[in-house]
Amino acid sequence: MKKFGIVAVCLLLIGLIAGCGQQKKADDVLSVINNAKDTSIEQLIERAKAETGDFTVYSTSSKTDKTVKAFFAKYGLQGTGSGVKQNEKDFYSAIEKLIDGGSAEIDAVVTQNGASLSVELGAGNLINYNPVVPGAAKSDMYAFMYYFKEFAMDKKFDEQITNVWDLIDTSSAVYYRKAGEPINQLFMAALTTDAWAQKLSAAYDEKYGAGTCDSAVAAGNFKNAGYLFIDGFLKKATDYESEGKIASKIVVDAEKPVIGFSPVTKYSTGAEGTYNKVKFFNKMKGFNGYAYKFYTQIAKTTDRPYTAMLFINYLSTAEGIATYQEGNGVYSTNSMVQQDIDSLLDGFVLENYTDVKSDWASIVKLLEGYN
Template identity: 25%
Template structure:
């Protein structure tokens, strides 16, 4: 197998070998001749992952926690300056990657040939290493089960001012979710309405998704710039009237760490939550292309992705299952998540401002 510098080959980097001829030992040997690498990721777990990778293969990698927004800015500036610092980007902003980073060859996607069959086709171009879930949660100390069974109940007077979520004006993944629902989820949202109220949805909005979002925004939800406040509003013990909230599945660790009482609304119609993808991409200008590829290979294995699985991140590899002690229990309900579809990711990017304006127009405080 020939191992060479990455070349700008467009959205999907051509494999350097077939599954039969791919030689992992040769890749490791080539990686050891290259300079150390840095991996950007939005979770602090990347520090431990890079250290474990370094120890396993006898080379040097550094993990650096960088938010998705900051990654975009840094990667673009580094490429423009010809001074790549981040060799690998684990990036949760798929629409931005599709719109800004992949077409301009700032980053490239490479799928290890020996692992390609384990990755569903929808996650190969560009490569997604995991899906991250935001889920509806309730307080198990107050309620024996989730007090709502249908997302339309969150728009009713009983829950006015008692639903908590991230402010969609501060996080692009939320407006991406809005657009994904309008593009791929209208039938299920309309069916959920009919199930709850016994009549078809009638609306002047452009879609069932827009009708639900307008009603939710008008119901005075509590909005936050991060999950910590939401986790507390829902899960803190001793509350007489706790919120229902939408948080990252990773916040279930607060049950052990902070004594919270978060429970998963696993029976919610039509979905208990939604996912967005984390891409694993390589900087085109890296001086360590083989080490970068080796890290991508590593993070697609159970050993490599385990630290993030413990936070409820769901590996895209069909060969890997979430550990039994993952705190949220999400693995038993994966079919109840509204899955991100990257095929319309560019449309998500182009409509972000439209959905922010829509939310702001309908939001009642």
């Protein structure tokens, strides 16, 4: 029995030592990043070039790998740079497992879904860093890119949607990915905030008559016009497995009128592309579409903090975002790269978890009921 007791104590001590080591490394990484918040690009390049080993960025997008490789080539960094794509549904659980295990396999992330990201930042698994390149946005959850989602229909049909409530009344089918798309939950949740509920109410009254929205909200026992819209829209909409397929297989060349909601980038550009085959309903009363964010953060277990900071700066430049994503509906958060960003965002619902955080759990439960 004594032998087993000694072994147990030894294992406990080893675990404690390992845990202390992981915490020290995390504290060291945080210290480096905090001390480098005003470090110039030239200094970051010099220090990143001195770092060795692999540099791996986990992401919900397959485009990250080519971007990391272009970044390494541009600055002539040592080691190998790569991106690893994870399914959005499993992304945060996968990186949490790696980071909790003290793995140096993950150095940074490029991801979406501010609700889940805020949890990892709060736990200290990911570290926020604001880039120093001119014009870069500053935030407690830094994002380098806006990604636009809009409603669209094949141009061969005459129908026009000028008011968001038309999306519920239309005789056309409406395809919207409800299940398996957490970012769309944030879209619907944003509509319940006072600001968007007021805009939806005004759009309803313009369509049906003054005071009709208040009556409809009261009759349905809804909290505000945002909840009224969610109820009508999600009952109307047809779920589908993929937003890419909504764009390519449902909307384009449809035999009957159909409206689909998906990222604008899902419509290919070029002479033979599908982008010119559709019309976008992005001038509606109520809202124009949804602008969500792509975030980039540093893992607390990284062995290459300067490389990670340099990478975030690279993503925040015109070259970086062009390398990452080409096409329509993608815009840098950097006001010097995208000088008209404020006008582009006008009328679009912005992903903003902070505004819905207090009601998030109840909203998610409500939305899941429509799946």
